[in-house]
Structure formats: structure tokens, C-alpha cells
Amino acid sequence: MGRDLPQRDFTDEDRERFRARLRASLGLLDGLLTSPGFGAGEPTLGAELEMFLVTRDGVPVPRNEEIRRAAADPRLVLEVNRYNLEANLTPVPLRPRPFTALHDEADTLLEAVRRAGAAHGAEPYCAGLLPTLRPADLTRRNMSPRGRYAVIDDALGRAGRGLRVSGEQRLRMRSDTFCAQGAASSWQIHLTVRPEEFTRVHNAAQLMTAPVLAVAANSPLLLGRRAWDESRIPWYEQAFGQHRRRVAPADRRSGFGHGWLRGGVRELAEEAVRRYAPLVPLCSGGDWDRPLRPGGPPALDELRLHLGTLWWWNRPVYDPAGDGHLRIELRALPSGPTPADMVANTALLTGLILDRAAREPGGELPFALARENFYTAARDGMAARLWWPAGPAAPVRLAARDLVRALLPRAAAGLAAAGVADDEVQRWLGVVEARVLTGRSGAHWQRRTHRALGSDDRATVRRYLELSSTGAPVHSWPAPQARVRGRPRGLGGAVVRGRRRWGGRVADGAEGAGGTVARRALPAVRGRRCAGCFSLDARGTGSVMNLPKRTPLQATAEARPVRRAGLALAAASLLVVGGTACESDGATPAGDAAPAASASTEPGDQAASPSDTASPTSGARSPDAEEDGTATSGEGDGPGKSSPDRTEKLVDGSEARITEVGEQHYVAKIVSKGAVVATLETDGHDTGLDANGVYIVLSNGGVISSHK
Template identity: 40%
Template sequence: MGKDLTADSFDAAERARYRGKVARCLDALGRMLSDGHFSFPRRHIGLEVELNLVDTKLRPAMSNALVLEALDNPSFTTELSQHNLELNVPPRPLAGDSMPELERDLRGYLGEADEKANDCEVRLAMIGILPTLSTSDFDQKWITNNTRYTLLNDQILAARGEHPSLALDGAPLPGGEPEQLRVVTESILPEAACTSVQLHLQVAPEEFAAHWNAAQCLAGVQVAVGANSPFLLGKALWHETRIPLFLQATDTRPEELKNQGVRPRVWFGERWITSIFDLFEENVRYFPGLLPETDDEDPLETLESGRAPGLGELRLHNGTVWRWNRPVYDVVDGEPHLRVENRVLPAGPTVLDIVANAALFYGAQRALAESERPLWTRMSFHAAEENLYAGARDGFDARLYWPGIGWIAPDELVLRVLLPLAREGLRAAEVSEDAIERYLGVIEARCATRRNGAWWQRKMVSLAESRGADRETALSTMLTRYLDLAQVGDPVHTWPVE
């Protein structure tokens, strides 16, 4: 980054220069969209997985630097906390047998990483929220040794003017009472508890709005069916606790600004769009820069010279507005392109579950995006947002709204509506029939049994407690079994409860 940065590194002049550069980047993007500057040779997909490291007692292992050094693989990188890693799987076309190849490659990467982690006396845990986290793991000293992470923490705390507070009310375990979490932390490290899978899809500019709108429609059912984050700091909370936790951990608003209706930086959005430009423009209009760094590029001059501008400031700003479906501008080998980044899904439980979740999303998204009468013309944006929170809170027990049907359970919605749509969309994308049946078959069986990762975790903890275990022991016992079964690799709906 060129210099040591702290929370007060940016003076008024630097912030004004940054704001001006962001505006020029936005102008350049608008010109590129209107003049047809974007490359779209084929429909590529990409995938990122965030991972936890645990020690022999299944506590967070603050060892990402050691494991990364042992791996020596550029596909792996750091994340906010020292107990996190991120894997970036190389992009590939969606068509043909690309998804089985993705499954094979993902198994290979994770196998290599687990082997190197074992050499460092730790192991990988691919789970939405590590259930053995404690408040001591949120101490600022555990932020990964990277100036940008420290600066982001300092800037969010400075903007908020107070320490982050977590306030969550849970869905009760079977036969139990609702549980509450009320905690004040001294850093944004609770955000690092949220380990996710991020699905990327490259799209043509004229197709972006339809694909983003479709992704928003699907967010609620995605988290309901794929939930895998039911425990935090010893409490049974939402089936997909990542959703409210991420919002609260990175919130720059004190209570007074929340009461005024100021938008959060972890954001579903507030309207259907007609262009990717709408999203970048909203980001610039509503959110001040958290990391107001500038580079030497003039994006308009670069564009006029016939080259693709990097739009560095706009991309940096976009990276500090955490939309659940994020717009992405990128340049590869001198060619600019656009992507939808879907961020609602948790990590795990298994590689097969992850690829099955991806198949459902990519297939249903394409079918909805190409439908003659778009779903979002019959569904309020608020209903799509409420579906996200209902699916995250209650998992398979949620009630979701769907146009033409009304209120419906997630498993029934998938079995009746979304699986046929996903098959249609994947066939339109020329995905092989074997791949379609393999991955959508997993989703079909998961919905038929109503068993996802969150259901299994909650059931195992409840069973252990009914046999006399305290919560800490029950969570540790559950996680031990979870890691063993995840390594075997059978999909979570087949996991035994014993």
C-alpha cells in the first residue's frame, strides 16, 4: 500500500481527492456501458470458499500465516482473522462437465490445504460459523497481520463512534426455549466468524440487471435450504446466523443513524435495477469511503487511449459495501468484464453440498433471468428481502413468499418450482445431463428429508444435551463428528444422527 496507514491517515484533502476519483471512475464505467466496451466470450463461473483453522481441541487456531507459508499456493490467501483462510478456485465455463471438474478441483485444493495444515498441527473446518468461538477470539490482536485489515477495523470503529454490539434472538432448539445473545466487542472480528461460499457468474452488460434481480429473488430460499450456521458464542441462534451477524459486526451506524434510516453497509438493496450502473451509483451516492486510497490512473484518459481502465477507487469502494449480491467489475488480460457475486451461502458442509448449492443457483438464476415475464415484475423488492431474513432465521421451517403461490415452505418451493427451473436453466447453459442429475439430485434429496447442515448441527447438540452434556461439551462433540463426516464427503442429508 506504499505507506503505514492508521485510522487518522486520511486527511480532508485525501478524502476529497478520493471522492473525485471515484466520480471519474463512475463516469468511465457509464461510458464503457454505453459504448459496448465489455468482453463476453463465454459464460464463466467462479467460486471462493472461506475456511476456519482449528487446533487439537477444536478451538480457533491463529495460524493462517504458518499454513499459507506451508501451502505456497496463490489460490489461497488470508482473511480478516488469523484463524481464517480463503480459497479462490480458478474460473471456468459453466457448460459441459465443468461442475464435476469444479468438484474434483475443490476436493484437491482442500485436501492439499488440510495436509499442510496437519503439518502445522491444525486442521481445516469448512462450516458457516465455527461453534467453538469465544469472545476472546474477537480481540484485535487476532486480526491478520495486514495493514488493510487493521485499517478497515479502525475506520469502521471510528465511523461508528462506539464498539460493535451483537444482539440476536434465536430459533429454539427442539423442546427448548429461545436463546439470546447480547455482546459488545472491541473489534469487527465477529465478521470473521462468518465463513461463506461466494459464487461468481460472468454476464454480458445487457443481461446483468436480469441476473442480479433473479439472484435477489433466490436469496431467501438459498439460505433456507443451505443453512449451516446455527451456533455463535455458545448460543443457538438463527439457522443461518451469518446473515444478521455480518450486518451487525461491520455496521458503521450508531443507534441514532439507524433510527434515521441510514443504510447499512451490509445491504440487500432497496429496488430492482435496470443496469449494473444503478448499483455502483448507489454505492457512491450513499456510502462514504472507508479506505480512501487513490492511484495515479486517470480512468477517462485510459479509456480514450483505447485501454481498459482499472477503476481502482470504484472497485475498492465497492469492496467495502457488502451487498448480498454484489456487482463486480474486473479486467483480465486487458479485457474488462462484469460479474454477479452471490454471497448468501455458508461454507460447507461438504464439497458435494457446495457444488449442489451452486448448481441450484446458477440454473434457477438463468431460467428466471430469461423468463418472458420476469418474476420481479410480480414481486415487491421488500418481499424478496423479507424472504432472506425468514430463510436465514428459520431454515426449512421458514415461510417464504413466491408470486402465483403465496406463502410456501422452502422445501416445497424448491421441489415444486425451483428444481424444474434449475434443470431448464442448466440445460440452456449446456451443462451435461449427468452433472445436472448429480447435483440437483442432492438438492432434491435434501429438501425431501428437510435436512441441511443447520438441522444436523442443532439436532446433534440437542441430542447430546438430552443425554446430560453441557452446551460447551455438546458443541465440541458435534464439531468432532461434523469434521469427520465432512472429510468422508457424503452430502449432509445422509449424515447419521446418533
């Protein structure tokens, strides 16, 4: 769908001829999939970066055509509305440093847009949603001057459709155009896949999207309302007008899917042709079934165009370039906050997909639960509780943060097996590790800042633009000061003056990337440093500092415990080995056993689906709950509270009883043989303990980790 359309009106004869070519294309595709050399090239990775054009105060600037022309860069293309723009990054080989290449190119393109937009008072804003948009901005008068969007809008129908998302606040809107999806911006990853591996890779993508989406969430402010952490997901799906209850999920042109793949890309192509009517029945001229060049693959323009009008979150792509290849377009991740964040999300998702596909022939989780995971992750973000396969046992339900921390070594293994350089893996997965340990995703930062600034949309966008322009990842961003019960508390970025942290003195007023203290996050103890911590370099990129030497990674298809230099995640409460999930004692609350595989997953039956739009479940406590006023019973109880909020086992068999006292204020009592042997307390900064050969870290987000 990247090309413009020379024809706006279509006859019944056009539609019938288009359908005939689609059916014929399936036969040609069958021959391609078994032809020598097809899809056999070196694996590559590409991306599309969608962005908004805004003033410094967040007002949308409808000048995408003028800015694209001024930038004079063919990688920049128009998106749905006049304040949307898209950058198509150059595909890069998957080895040895693809993520750094994508990061640098995204940075360069954003700077090009910034320079070109200066004459119009515009700059790029990378986030899943633009909080300052209002319903009047989502009408056809703001549609980009590209004929294809008008054709698609007419084909989808102009009947009124209701859009609604409920979270902390509720939003309902009526629309008669798919221009409503111009409120959403994504970071879309393209991963080339060999035909014989397509089924395994696609199923791995379906399974792994949910945990990555949970920690990558960056879309909590929908038209100024605080809703889902990834409100972009239900909004985008509903904008196509396909989510009325009378339309079954399997018949909707956008969504997560309805079952594990069994028959490769041919199964998806056949389903697309059989189930969905063509929206744009434009037939190519000439010998449509002939190769583009002698000995090359056929263009299959009609099939490619048809697949481009199905907006599945993980979508197949056929590309006739060169000798031809297949790709999976991973479309679920949000734009922003910075290139560092987006590339780190890419490294995590790519590594998990490659590792899972190499180890598993198919999905071990009932698809109903995988689909529920996707919408639960979109709704609750890092506070989500996700179902996960546990080998021969029933699936278990885990906190998203714990799950991702446990999966990081698997992502490292997948990237290493693909030939990604070791320092590249450490650098970018280190950003994810830092985000998970601090609990600060883009959604978390936006929600807290919006609340601290009195729900001022423009002030929130202005602060977001200031910090994102530094390039520092979002976990390092400070948030405005807020006053809680008369006592000022930092919201994730106060500079601590003259205090000692982890054996290193913080200089008065010293600030690191993004305005935060460049922390010495690792305690220097007996010449060693504890695992699972991070530092920031000059650009705010996370990396692991001087970790204990580990056994070199053996990246094999068999599942083995993987310990990687620079990614020893002793903080994980879950160990994922060979596709099994082994929880520590007490990690799964009563009632979290998996439901029957036949449990309904229709949008009307599940709180996690976009059509139901229920508020977050009581079992998934938001990181912002204290500020939300939704969980205040423990506030002010202090360390002497009668019972802890939770208990976790440590590596030496002792347990940590953790109590939340206030904002970034936790107390952990270490209990061994019934006696309290130590107490850790955070109050705006991490704290740690070295005793009897055990290293224990309590983060200011209440996450405890230990290792010997």
C-alpha cells in the same frame, strides 16, 4: 479488496481526490457499458471458499499466515482473523461441467490446507460459524497481519456496538471491532453477466437467494448458542456496526438492499458513490484513467476498491481483465459442510437465476416481501414459509421445502439453456433433491447433534470434522443416538440390519458414504421406478436412478412445463410454470394472503430482520420442534390421533392425511371418497405404495409425493 494496502493514514486531501475520481469513474463506466466487446466473453463461474483453522477438537488455530506459506499456493489468501483462511477457486466456463470442476478444485485446496496445517495441529473446518469460538477470540489481537483489515477497522470506528441474535437460545455481545465478523465463513459465487442482462440477472438473484439459503443453511451454533439456522447473516451484518436503529437500511454498508434494480450496474455504482463515504481513500498512481493495456478497459481502481467496502449480499463486480466484464458476487450462502454440498447449492442458485432472468423482465414480488423472505429463510431454514409470486394473483406463502422441490425443474431448465451437460445437472441437483426430501440440511444436523451431545461444542465439531472429511453430502450423515422418553431412536443414520427396503435387501452392517446405508430409495415396480428419489454414489453424491423416460428438455425463453430426465419431481405440491405459482388445495393456510405492497420492512418492524432477532414464528414449525420441546402436544398420540397434522392432495384426487407420531415416525392415511383405502407408516425409513397405477412415497421426514 483482495490486495493489501500500502498506506494506513489518509488526509482530507486524499479523501477529496478519491471522491473526485469516483465521480469521474462513473462517466468512464458509462462508456464501457456501451463499448463493443465489453462483457461479451463466454460466461464463467467462480467461487471463494472461506474456512476456519481448528484442532481436531474444534479449538481455533491462529496460524493462517504460516499455513498459507507452507501450502505455497497463490489461491490461498488470508481472511480477517488469524484462524480464517480463504481459497479463491479458478473461474471455469459455464459449460459443460462447471460444478464438477469447482468441486474437484475445492476438494484439492482443502486437502492442501489439511497437509500444510498438520505441522500446526490444524485442519480446515467449513461451516458458516465455528461453535467453539468465544468473545475473546473475536478481538483485534487475533486480526490477520494484513494492513487492509486494520485500515477498514479504524475507518468503521472503534465505538462499541451491540451484537445480538435470538433463536432457540439468545446471544448478546459487545464489540468495538469488525473482527467479530471473523466468526462467519461463506461460500461466495461469482457469475459473469453481460451488461444488457445485468438488471434481470441481479433481480433474479435477489428473488432466488431466499429459497436456496433456506435449504443450504449451515450456521445454527453461534458461540455455542443455538440461534437462527443461518445466524451468520445477522451476525455478519451487525459486526460492521451499521445496524443501529438510527441508521436506515438503505444507508447500511451490509444488507440485502432496498428495492428492485431498474438501471443496471450503473444504478448500483452511482448509489455506492453518492450514498456511502469512502472507507479506504487510496488513490492509484500514474494515469489512473488510462487502459491497463492498449485497447483494453481502464482499471477503475478507485471504483473497484470502493465497491469492495460495501458488503451487500448480492454485489456487483467490475473486472478489467482481458476485454473487461461484469460479475455478480452471490455472497449469502454459507461455507460447508462439504464441497459436494456447496457445489450443489451453486448449481441450484445458478440455475434458478439463469432461468428466472431469461423469463422475467423484473420482479413480480413486492421488494418488501423479497427482503422479508431473505431474513425469514436465514432464521427458519427449511421450516421457513416464504412469499412467492403467483402471476396476476396476490403472492402466496409457501413452505420453503415445497417451494424448492417445485423449483428444481426450473433450475434444470436454466442450466440446460446455459449449455450445462445433462448428467452434470442430474448429479448436483440430485444432491439438493435428496437434502430436501430428507429434511437434513447442515443446520438441521448441527442443531440435532449439538442437542444430542448435551450441548458439547467440541464434540459437535469433532463429529462434524469426521463426517465432512469423507466428502459425503450432509443429508447422508448419521447423527448420534438420542433417547426420547426412554426409547432409543436413530437421528438420521442408523444402519438397519436385515430389513427389506424398496425391494432391495440391506446387508448386515453395510454402510454407504458417510456411514449411512446406501439406500435403494426407488421401488422397482412393474419395471419402473418412482420419481423424486435418489441414491448415493461412492462419494455420497446424489443422483437419480433409472427414472421413467421424459420428454427431452426444451430450454426456451418462454415458460413451459419442463420435465427433465432424472428430475421428474412429482412430489412437489406446487407447480411453477411461466412464473406463476399454483398451490394444491389446502396448501395456503388462512391468513397467508400477501400483505399490501407498502407493508413496512424496516428491521424494527419485521421479526425476520436481523435487528429485531425474534424467535421463529409459530407458523413455521422447525424440523427439530419435537426435540426442542417447543411442539410436544402431538407426541405419543399415535396413529389414532383425532385429527391429522396436515392434509395433502394426491395426483389421483385422493388425499393424504398425515400425522406425526414421533421422531422420523409418520402415518399417512390415504382417503378416497370419504373412505380410508390405504395407510403408510414410516419409522426411521421411507415407505411407499403402488396401487391402481399411482405411486405414493412417504419419507421419514413426513414428506409425501405421488405420481402416475
